[in-house]
Amino acid sequence: MTMPATVAELVRTFKANGRIVIVGASLAGLRAAEALREEGFHGSLTIIGDEPYEPYDRPPLSKQVLKGWVPADHTKLPRLRELDAQWRLGVAATGLDRATRQVRLADGEQVPYDRLLIATGTRARQWPNRTEAALEGVYTLRSRDDAARLQQALVARPARVLIIGAGFIGSEMASVCRELDIPVTVAERGSAPLVGALGGVIGKIATEMQRDHGVDLRCGVGVSSLEGDAGGHVRRARLSDGSTVEADVVVASLGSIRNVEWLEGSGLAAGFWGVGCDAGGRAFDINGVVTDTVYVAGDVARAPHVLYEYQFLAMEHWDNAVFGAEIAAHNMVNLEPDYYPHLLLPGFWSGQFGVNIKSVGVPPFGDEIVFTQGSVKERRFAAAYGRRGRIVAAVTFDHGRWLEYYARLIEQSAPFPPPPPGWDRPDDMNPIPADFPEPGVPTAIPDVVLTGHDPNERRAEFRPRRR
Amino acid sequence: MRIVVDLNRCQGYAQCVFLAPEVFQLSGAEALTYEPNPDDARRLQVQRAAAACPVQAILIDRLNGAERSVTS
Amino acid sequence: MAEETAWQQALRKASRANPYPFYEELRKTPVARQPDGSYVVSTYRELVQLLHDPRVSSDPRKRPGAIPGADPLEANIIEMDPPEHDVDRRRMTRHFGPPERPHMIADLEPKIRRIFAGLLDDMKGKTRIDVVDEFAFPGPVTVICKVLGVPLESIPRFHGWIETALDGLDFGPEASDPEQQRRLAAVPAAVVEMRQFLADLFDQYRKQPGPGMLSGMAHDNGPEGRLPQESLVNNAMLMLFAGHETTVNLIAHSVLSLLRHPDQLEKLRRRPELIVPGVEELLRFESSVQLWHSRSALEDIEIAGTTIPAGSTIFLCYGSANRDPERFENPDKLDLERPNNEHVGYSQGIHYCFGAPLARLEVQTAVSEFFRRVENPRLVEDPPPYRHNQIFRGPRHLWVDIDGIRD
Numbered sequence: 052m053t054m055p056a057t058v059a060e061l062v063r064t065f066k067a068n069g070r071i072v073i074v075g076a077s078l079a080g081l082r083a084a085e086a087l088r089e090e091g092f093h094g095s096l097t098i099i100g101d102e103p104y105e106p107y108d109r110p111p112l113s114k115q116v117l118k119g120w121v122p123a124d125h126t127k128l129p130r131l132r133e134l135d136a137q138w139r140l141g142v143a144a145t146g147l148d149r150a151t152r153q154v155r156l157a158d159g160e161q162v163p164y165d166r167l168l169i170a171t172g173t174r175a176r177q178w179p180n181r182t183e184a185a186l187e188g189v190y191t192l193r194s195r196d197d198a199a200r201l202q203q204a205l206v207a208r209p210a211r212v213l214i215i216g217a218g219f220i221g222s223e224m225a226s227v228c229r230e231l232d233i234p235v236t237v238a239e240r241g242s243a244p245l246v247g248a249l250g251g252v253i254g255k256i257a258t259e260m261q262r263d264h265g266v267d268l269r270c271g272v273g274v275s276s277l278e279g280d281a282g283g284h285v286r287r288a289r290l291s292d293g294s295t296v297e298a299d300v301v302v303a304s305l306g307s308i309r310n311v312e313w314l315e316g317s318g319l320a321a322g323f324w325g326v327g328c329d330a331g332g333r334a335f336d337i338n339g340v341v342t343d344t345v346y347v348a349g350d351v352a353r354a355p356h357v358l359y360e361y362q363f364l365a366m367e368h369w370d371n372a373v374f375g376a377e378i379a380a381h382n383m384v385n386l387e388p389d390y391y392p393h394l395l396l397p398g399f400w401s402g403q404f405g406v407n408i409k410s411v412g413v414p415p416f417g418d419e420i421v422f423t424q425g426s427v428k429e430r431r432f433a434a435a436y437g438r439r440g441r442i443v444a445a446v447t448f449d450h451g452r453w454l455e456y457y458a459r460l461i462e463q464s465a466p467f468p469p470p471p472p473g474w475d476r477p478d479d480m481n482p483i484p485a486d487f488p489e490p491g492v493p494t495a496i497p498d499v500v501l502t503g504h505d506p507n508e509r510r511a512e513f514r515p516r517r518r
Numbered sequence: 519m520r521i522v523v524d525l526n527r528c529q530g531y532a533q534c535v536f537l538a539p540e541v542f543q544l545s546g547a548e549a550l551t552y553e554p555n556p557d558d559a560r561r562l563q564v565q566r567a568a569a570a571c572p573v574q575a576i577l578i579d580r581l582n583g584a585e586r587s588v589t590s
Numbered sequence: 591m592a593e594e595t596a597w598q599q600a601l602r603k604a605s606r607a608n609p610y611p612f613y614e615e616l617r618k619t620p621v622a623r624q625p626d627g628s629y630v631v632s633t634y635r636e637l638v639q640l641l642h643d644p645r646v647s648s649d650p651r652k653r654p655g656a657i658p659g660a661d662p663l664e665a666n667i668i669e670m671d672p673p674e675h676d677v678d679r680r681r682m683t684r685h686f687g688p689p690e691r692p693h694m695i696a697d698l699e700p701k702i703r704r705i706f707a708g709l710l711d712d713m714k715g716k717t718r719i720d721v722v723d724e725f726a727f728p729g730p731v732t733v734i735c736k737v738l739g740v741p742l743e744s745i746p747r748f749h750g751w752i753e754t755a756l757d758g759l760d761f762g763p764e765a766s767d768p769e770q771q772r773r774l775a776a777v778p779a780a781v782v783e784m785r786q787f788l789a790d791l792f793d794q795y796r797k798q799p800g801p802g803m804l805s806g807m808a809h810d811n812g813p814e815g816r817l818p819q820e821s822l823v824n825n826a827m828l829m830l831f832a833g834h835e836t837t838v839n840l841i842a843h844s845v846l847s848l849l850r851h852p853d854q855l856e857k858l859r860r861r862p863e864l865i866v867p868g869v870e871e872l873l874r875f876e877s878s879v880q881l882w883h884s885r886s887a888l889e890d891i892e893i894a895g896t897t898i899p900a901g902s903t904i905f906l907c908y909g910s911a912n913r914d915p916e917r918f919e920n921p922d923k924l925d926l927e928r929p930n931n932e933h934v935g936y937s938q939g940i941h942y943c944f945g946a947p948l949a950r951l952e953v954q955t956a957v958s959e960f961f962r963r964v965e966n967p968r969l970v971e972d973p974p975p976y977r978h979n980q981i982f983r984g985p986r987h988l989w990v991d992i993d994g995i996r997d
Contacts, residue, residue, distance in 0.1 A: 108522050108554055115551045125555035129520035129579035370526045398526045405546030407530060424644055426673065431547075449548045452529045452939050456642045472644030473652075473888025475672035529938075532688050536947035539692035546689065547680070562863070563696075569867045570950055572942060574932050 058386055065165070066384055069094035072154055072162055074144045074313075075170030076100025078108065078128065079349030079372035083168050085131045086380035096136040097162055099154065101143035104195060110369060112198035113223040114402055118230060119206065123199035144171070147317040152344065165344065166383045169314070169326055169334065170376065172350040173307035173367060178215075183277040188285040190302045192220060204300045205231060212236070213288050213298035215274050217244035219401045219498065221304035222257065226403040229264045236267040236296045238274050238288070241494025242486075248497035249410070249446055251486025252420050253434070256427060256448070260404045269294075273493070277301060306496040307367060309351050319345065320507040324365045325353040327506040330392045332379030335506035346383055348375040353502055354393060358461065359416055359443070363506070367498035368399050396458055397499045400451075406430055409451045411458045412444030413499050420485040421468040422477040423457075425450055432477060433457065436485055437467025520555050520579040521564060527575035534567035534576060542567060594763060597622065597630045597905070601762025601980050607973035609880070609983075610922065613910035620894040628903040629887075629896075632910040634917035634934070636894050641939035645889040646904065647671050648941060653886045654901045666824040668832075668941060669884045675940065681817050682825060685806040686737075687947065695947045698737070699955070705732050706956045710963050714995045718970065721960075721988035722842050729956055730837035730949075737948065738829060739802020740791065748787060752831050754780035756979040761883060761905070773978075781827075788826045792819070803829070829945070836878035837949045839984025843876035844869070844957045846988055849969050851924045858926060858961065865958040868926035869950060872957070873912075874933035875924050880909035880983045882937070908934050909983070965993040 071087060073080045076098050084098055100106075107126040115121040139156065146155035153161040175193035178184035188209075190201045205212070205228070212228050214221045217239035228235035241247060243254025244261060261268045273291040280286045288296045311321040319342070320327035320335040326347045327335040332354070334345040347354075349372040353365040378393040401408045417436030425432030425448075433453050436444040441464045445457035460469055468482050488494050521541075523534075530548035534541070541560055542552045556564060568576040599605060600612035613632060616622060620633035631637045640646050649671050650656055667679045684690045706729050713719050731749070735742050758777035760770050788804075795805040804826055810816045817825065848855040858864050885904040890897050898904060912933050913921040936943035943949070961967075970989035977986045 110525070111551070111554055114545075115553070120551070121553050121555075125553060127520050127555055129522055129577055130581040131577070133581060368526075370524065373524075400525045400528075400549075402545050402549030402551065405549065407546065407549035409526075424672070431676070449530075449546065451548055453642060453644060454529075456639075456644060459639070470645065470889060473647050473671070474644070475676075531942050533947055533950075535688040535692050536695045537950070539688070539696055543692065544689040562866075565863070565866050566950070566954075569870055569931075570947070572932065572936065572938055574930050 062384070062386055065094070066090070066092050067094060069165045069384070070097075070163060071095070071166045071168070071383065072097045072099065072164035073168045073170060074099045074154060075168075075172055075310075075349065075351070076102070076106055076138070076140060077170070077172055077349070077372070078106060078369065079170040079172070079376040080168070081106035081128055081130075081376075082373050083170060083348055083376035083380045084134050084136055086377045087384060088132060088134060090381055090384045092384045094165075096134065097139060097164075098136050099139045099142065099144050099156065099162070101141070101157075102194060102196075103141035105138070105140065107195055109193070112195065113192055113220050114227065116198045117192075117202050117205065117224060117227045119202055123195045123202065126195060144313050147314055147319070149317055149319075149342075149345070167345045168376075168379055168383065169345065169347045169351060170349045170372075171310035171313070173309050176303070176305040176308050178277070178301075178303040178305070180276065183279075183285075184303070186277060186279040186285040186301075187283055188300050189277060190300065192224065192302060192304065193307065201300075201302065205233060209233060209298070209300040211296070211298040212300040212302065213238065213274075213296050214302045214304055215288075216304035216306065217241075217257075217261075217268070217270075218247065218304060218306060218496070219245065219399075219403075221302070222261070223401060223403045224302055224304065225261060225266050226264070229266060229404070234265075234267070236269065236298060237261065238272055238290060238296070239268070239270045239494065240273045241488055241492065242270055244268070244270075246486075246488055247415070247494040248499075249414050250417075250420060250436075251488075252483060253446060254486070256430065260406065260430065264404050307350070307498075311351065322507065324363070324500065324502040325351045327363060328352050328354050330354050330356075330394070331382045331390045332375060332393060333382065337507050339506040346379040348372065348379040355504075357394065358396070358464070359413055359501055360504075362501040362504055364397070364413070365500045365502050366395075366397050368397055370398060371395055396462060398454075398458070399498065406448050407451055408446065408448055409454050410444065410446040411454055412436065412442075412461045413501060414444040414446060414485070415487050415497055415499075416501055417443045417485050418487070419467065419482040421480060421482040423469060423480070424453060424472050424475050425477060427477060435460075435467065435469050437482060440467055441465070442467040442469055519558050519561055519564065521552070521568070522554060522577050523550060523552055524575040524577065525550065527573045529573055531572050533570040533572060537570055538563035538567040592625065595622070595624055597624055598763045601760075601764075603762075603764060603976075603978065606976035606978075606980070606983060609909065610913060613907065613913060616907070616910055617914060621896050621898065623896070628905060629898050630905045630907060632907045632914075633894070634911040634914040637906050637908070637911040637934060638938055639893065640885070640891075640904065640906065641934075641937060641941070643891065645887060645891055647886050647888050648675070648884055650884045650886070652888065653903060665820070666828040667944070668828060672940065677814055678817060678821060678825065679940075679944070681810065681812060681814055682803075682807065682829075682944070684810065684812050685803040686944070695951060698733070698948070699951055701736065702729075702733055702952055702955050703959070705729055706952075706959050710959060710995055713964075713992070716992065718989060718991050721845050721990055722838065722985055723987065725956070725960065726838045726841035726845070726988070727834075729841065730834035730952055733837075733948070733952055734830060734833035737803060737833070738826065739795070739800050739804045740830060744787065748784055748830065751780040751784040751787075752835065755784075755831075756835070756977070756982060759979060759981070761881075761980055784827055785823055788823045788830070789819070792822055792826070833945050833948070835982050836943075836945075837952050839878040839982060840869075840873055840876075840949065840953050841956045842985045842988050843878070844872040844953060845960060845967075845990070846969070846974065846985060847872055847875055847924055848957070848961065849967060849990070850972070854924050854926050855961065858958075862958055862962070864926045865954050867928070867931065869953045869957065870931050870933060870935070871924060871926050871928050872953075873935035874918070874928070874931060875912070876983075877909045877912050877933075877935045878984065879935070879937070879981060881905055881907045881981055883981065908937065963996045964990075965996060967992050
């Protein structure tokens with residue numbers, strides 16, 4: 052047999068008889084499973100998820116679900132094809148033994164695999180003081196159950212909601228509260244909402260947006276403690292500036308934690324920012340050696356990106372879950388030279404206060420910003436981020452139809468500032484410092500982060516920040 | 519039925535809102551929100567909306583209820 | 591005389607029924623400079639790219655040496671740039687769709703259904719019909735009159751003005767023919783009359799509010815204020831004319847294309863729900879707006895290995911982009927189930943067709959009812975005679991022999 056014929060035979064055999072296990076039953080896990088079947092994988096397919104629900108979509112939770120328009124259980128993801136998979140829902144994976152190729156489950160069962168996909172995503176960072184976190188009326192928002200509980204709390208029309216952290220989710224929740232005409236205070240440790248993700252210049256616009264909609268926004272302050280009443284229900288928060296906020300609903304919107312604890316002892320390059328993998332989704336071990344059997348996709352993956360100096364990029368983005376899953380699935384059932392790379396230009400959206408905020412690229416990678424189109428005053432504009440004379444990201448407020456123009460410039464590493472538009476020029480088109488917080492200044496962690504060049508992230512962390 | 523909109527692709531043309539206003543809504547000028555699991559009675563409307571999307575960002579369930587059941 | 595370019599050949603009257611071989615030639619140079627210094631964009635990727643490029647203007651008045659008033663369509667939203675375009679379009683959308691009026695178009699469906707059903711009823715007893723004059727034209731023109739609040743009695747008058755204006759426009763080598771020059775000379779008077787007709791209508795609605803968008807726009811008190819009188823008239827003209835011409839051509843072309851592709855027609859008969867994706871494909875296949883002429887480069891634009899110099903006119907050829915094999919597999923095949931049909935039949939970007947949702951409902955209703963009720967339709971003449979206009983391309987008549995009309 053020739054070498055290519057042998058390889059083809061290997062691939063064929065694996066597609067017919069292989070065993071694939073996917074840990075994580077959310078967007079990335081589901082799309083990976085579908086992609087595997089689409090690739091012609093007929094072997095056994097097991098999907099493990101710690102939540103009892105079949106895969107659902109999370110972005111609606113902080114918007115239409117919280118608002119009460121859509122019930123939390125109406126977020127089930129559409130299925131693109133039949134899967135013929137074993138679903139192990141409601142049971143978490145607790146360990147990985149790479150020597151024997153087995154995933155250990157919380158109920159003690161061991162699930163063997165030939166290829167493993169890690170798609171365990173993230174979870175909400177809880178309020179750090181456990182006693183206070185246990186008070187009735189203290190919430191986080193990540194899962195379907197979280198959203199259902201919080202929505203019920205809003206239906207009861209609290210006198211005031213306190214949101215701790217003004218990242219995207221926190222800001223979206225504040226927006227919903229205002230739409231429901233519920234008084235809301237937002238406490239943000241950074242200088243402005245969205246400052247970690249989009250910088251201080253955009254943060255200032257987000258600040259005005261919140262205040263115009265009646266949000267009691269307090270920036271540069273932390274929440275020192277939460278206090279409850281005799282019945283164990285939260286009543287007020289003490290802020291770091293000595294003031295207090297009376298609130299009967301408190302939402303900790305402190306960002307997320309990657310679900311990597313179950314990989315402890317597995318020898319994989321798993322850490323604070325997720326599991327290091329190559330651009331094809333293959334996991335690294337702690338020594339920076341790429342594995343042949345373990346793959347990573349979605350929020351929990353961090354992979355080097357060509358556009359950003361090959362730094363490992365960690366992305367909590369919807370399309371990163373979809374495309375990363377498809378790429379990993381393809382590579383799981385193919386061999387060199389048929390591997391695909393995951394070369395996604397990061398992109399996200401956020402609807403808040405009636406404005407559609409969209410972005411492409413990695414804004415925090417830039418240090419300058421220039422408004423390129425539209426009117427800041429009317430909150431309809433496009434702006435580009437630059438670093439060392441190159442465009443690295445862009446953001447639009449209600450100007451989404453222009454975003455792909457900037458995406459193309461970013462893909463080409465085009466000069467910054469970009470050429471001016473032929474019309475609708477902003478009043479001021481001079482690049483200014485984008486005003487991202489210095490490393491170590493606490494604020495919401497952006498959901499796309501450059502995490503250095505080390506597969507194992509032991510030494511290099513882009514923005515080490517612990518609460 | 520189940521749908522999901524790829525809001526990275528969505529450019530706010532709002533064609534879906536015209537054709538299925540009970541399922542898709544605009545919040546402001548451009549931000550789209552929608553009911554991800556609309557009633558089956560809306561299927562024609564939703565199919566119209568999905569076909570009309572200029573950037574083909576609306577994904578509809580391709581399986582019926584029985585096929586997508588999950589077994590533990 | 592130099593040999594004609596593929597673009598010039600495509601624009602000749604003789605090519606109207608089938609410009610596609612010339613488009614194929616044209617696409618070998620995605621952005622092709624023409625002898626007159628204009629640039630033609632014929633490939634999908636480049637066309638979409640320019641639709642999202644803020645260095646491209648849609649306003650012909652911004653071209654060097656532009657003659658104000660030269661273009662009968664100018665100073666409406668389709669030939670304006672932001673921010674004025676965005677403001678005016680929002681002022682119009684308030685009376686047509688979301689976020690303020692999300693249900694308006696969806697609620698028209700029963701009325702649209704009745705109008706097309708009535709036209710089919712009128713064909714009872716006939717053995718030969720003209721799909722254009724008896725179906726594709728009267729349906730959409732009635733609908734747009736109701737939507738806007740234009741009296742149905744005025745249809746023959748404004749139809750004449752529109753025909754005159756459309757026949758006068760020519761971007762091809764035949765523009766200099768004496769016959770065409772004579773037609774061109776008739777355009778300004780027709781435009782003046784139509785403008786006056788609409789100005790009078792607005793005056794009437796200002797005194798006495800009535801149903802429809804025009805009255806609503808005349809009395810608007812929205813957050814961004816009312817359109818000034820001249821913009822009201824210019825945009826009313828645009829909506830009245832574009833609001834049915836393109837739909838007429840799409841219905842006529844849909845009937846023609848399906849009769850030319852019996853396999854697809856058979857599939858549609860078996861699975862009537864295919865009309866929904868089908869209409870998108872029919873529009874890709876025979877685009878109602880074949881090209882657009884009003885764009886120009888405000889800066890030098892590098893694209894597809896060439897530079898469009900600032901000031902150049904840019905022709906966007908939608909009809910060709912929709913047949914680009916780099917984007918659409920087997921582009922010359924009609925496939926009602928074509929996946930990922932991201933055609934540009936309604937354009938893209940900020941100038942995306944204002945009336946697209948209305949057009950879709952009309953064409954879906956018209957075409958599915960036509961083939962449900964018309965017994966054994968057969969083309970009499972293939973290709974049918976075409977209208978003169980290159981932008982709004984469609985059959986002048988479409989004779990079809992039939993066995994009868996079902997109930």
